[in-house]
Amino acid sequence: MKLLFTKEGLRKKILSAPDGEPTAGNVGIDESLAKENAGQLGERNVVQLRIALGVLVRQLRVRDGLSIALLASKADVSEEELRQVEHNPNYTARPRLIYQLSQFFNVPLTKLSQMSGSTIAVNRQLYNEAVKFAAFSDDLSTLTEDERVSLDQFVTVLHQRAKA
Secondary structure, three states: OOEOOOHHHHHHHHHHOOOOOOOHHHOOOOHHHHHHHHHHHOHHHHHHHHHHHHHHHHHHHHHOOOOHHHHHHHHOOOHHHHHHHHHOOOOOOOHHHHHHHHHHHOOOHHHHHHHHOOEOOOOHHHHHHHHHHHHOOOOOOOOOHHHHHHHHHHHHHHHOOOOO
């Protein structure tokens, strides 16, 4: 799995930190690697995965009765980043955000990383299930019973091991 940040990028971030101690949340994504990833996966596929990620985060948040502000506080992430993930399929989520959401919602980090477009290797089954999930999910203030079932089924798929 190839991440969208480099050792050189991390080194620059460390050297530019005002107090000499950068936090994990300040890791910058190498935009050239992000563009390379989009080119290899296909821009349309990356956008579809990010749409699915936004729907997933929004539905998990709604399922748990959380506002964006409350989720941001509980998961220790930025409200603006959450809004971007939920509503902007062209936004590349930072690794720290993906990690925090993975921990908070107990969803595998590798799957969320793939859905965010921050890895080049994407499991085809995950891609198909993510697109199907997003296509059959509506953006409502509460989840219908069908949406809750669909969400639970998709979370189960995320927890399954990839077939060799």
